[in-house]
Amino acid sequence: MTKPPTGSASDKLSDEQEPQEVFEIEELRQLITGPERIQIDQLRERLDNPKHRIHDLSQILPEAIVLRTSQDEKIAKAIAPTVEKAIESSIKTNRKVLVDVLFPVMGPAIRKAVTSTIHGMIESFDKTLEYSLSLQGLKWRWEALRTKKPFGEIVLLHTLLYQVEQIFLIHRKSSLVIQHVMSKDIKIQDPDLVASMLSAIRDFVQDSFKLEKDESLDTLRMGSDRTIWIEQGAHALLAAVIRGTPPSDLRLMLRETLDTIQLGHGEALEVFDGDTTLLEAARPDLEDCLQARYNPKQKKTFPLFWVLFGTGIALIGILCFFSFQGHRRWMHYLERLKGEPGIQITSGEKRSGLYHIYGFRDPLASDPVDLLKKDKLKSDKFLFNLESYTSTHPQVVLKRIGKILESPETVNLEVKDDVLNISGSASHPWITKMREALKTVPWISKYNDRDLADQDQNNFDILREKIGKRFFLFEFRSAEILIGQESELQAFMEDLKSFLNLAKGLEKIVQIDIIGHADSLGTENANLIISQERANKILSIILKEGFDAKSFRTSGLGSRELFREEKTNQDRELNRRVTIRVIG
């Protein structure tokens, strides 16, 4: 009875023993293990019956998985291939199922991705266009080549400057601020009020424009300088106030931050009632988003450098200018010299700061030193090596002749077509001298003095005429000169003097006839005598003056040549005269 019912052993034993004992033992066993037996049978049935097993497993499987998942990753790893296969199988059998499930998720996701990419592309394209042709652009192209980055990226890198000024984490339900972070030195208004109003506006927009569930106000743009980007999560909003032009990947970052916070503090967010302490832990994530990117500070090239540089350039410019000017003047001067009559330049050069001029100069030519003044050049810089020569240049020849002839002011010398024209007036002796001198002058082939008036000759002729017109009146039947002719006599004397002098100078032999006349009254004889006396009278006056008698001749013509027809006494008076005639 105390034997343990050890299955086969006891059976074996019972087979070897009496059937009665077997039966009793069996009965005993039944009694003892009866209830357990039933259970065991049941259990066995359970174990053997897959249906039961399935049912049991189904009860515990979910919790088991959850428990295991929380402990380690083994189950995830274990299931992974199965899940893959499952999805594969699902797609193979009925794609629609998965599509239907994914479609609502994929739709907005794809849309968002596409718009964001296009946006980014447009931004980059825009900037590329702007910079492709500028010098800056070329520099950046080089950088792009060098760093193997796309040009658009380089452009964005250099031009985008932005700063995230503040970030609000707002509880959707209550519109309260969960957390607020901001950059240094940013002026802000009360975050609670701002966040609430922002939420109110979002609601307002939602209500006014009947937005879809996945649509919401996500951007507020203020001018070209500031933007607010809002990302919406299940329980919270992330609003970032950005100054400048943020890159599109910043929005992605905001999104990811929101997702991270949502994941990490989901529960706290759900039950948020205003107590922000629970979500202090989210601050670092938010602070990470307070990014800024500025243009790399351009090294300030010191203004001094530019001043010096500019001055240097200016100086060089000035020097060049002056040197050029100087050269020009030098050239001009040389030309002037070369063109100067009586000066022949063989060479002119600048050597060690001095101008050396070689050539020939007729002493009568202009002084080159004087000419320097005309071109505003300093004489101390010039060294003249000019040998003297005799120039056949007309102007110089003229000067020379002028000098030789000692021509008076009244004479004008001119050379035209190789002919020396002498014009004006000069004294007879000078003219004679001139003619003699010109015979020996080698530089002129011809001269023309037709326009040269002989002053002496002129005067001679004038006087000749004047004297020839002279007459003096006499008293009736007398050789006494009528009173009142003193001045005429005087003038006559003077004229005679001049005339005879001129005649001498001109080497002319002249004779002055003094012819006496009488009026018709009286006898022919008496008239002849009286007329002769009258002529003699004049001659005596002349001789008294000291004139040489040689030049004079007297004669009396009586009344043979009457001056006037005697109608009146006056006529007769006029006929009682002495006239002068010049011969030669």
Next chain:
Amino acid sequence: MLGVYNVGKTSLVRSFVYSIFDDRYLSTVGVKIDKKLVEIEDQPMEFLLWDIAGEDDHFSVPPSYLRGTSGYLLVIDGTRKATFERALDLQQRTEEAIGPIPFIAVLNKVDLTDQWELGPKDLAELEKMNWTFIKTSAKLGTGVEEAFYKLGQKILHP
């Protein structure tokens, strides 16, 4: 703060709150948000006060604005009985929208005694509904702090 158009919601709190937004928000966005700090039982309580534009024929409170409310002041113009009736209706709609949130009924313009239209019967009605009410005057500035205090208390001890 809820109430019919022109009951004096904005004027009531003007001198008691910290504002950065202009009154015109009420007519444009329909809400103006101010801040009020109260000390309730030695505890500082900061109210973010959503002054919602008054209900009238052209405007009814957008439910979205009600979302997240912890408590509200229901403002009634004591000189206009109609506002009293509409306030009752408004309160009901509010409760339907956001649940039984603590509130205080504010009977404003108490200074206009000769125009006062609410009689003891009306007050009795309020008491019957277990409403806490306070008489205020925006003009005199009476009752406002008390209203906020009471509301704060109600919120702390619902």
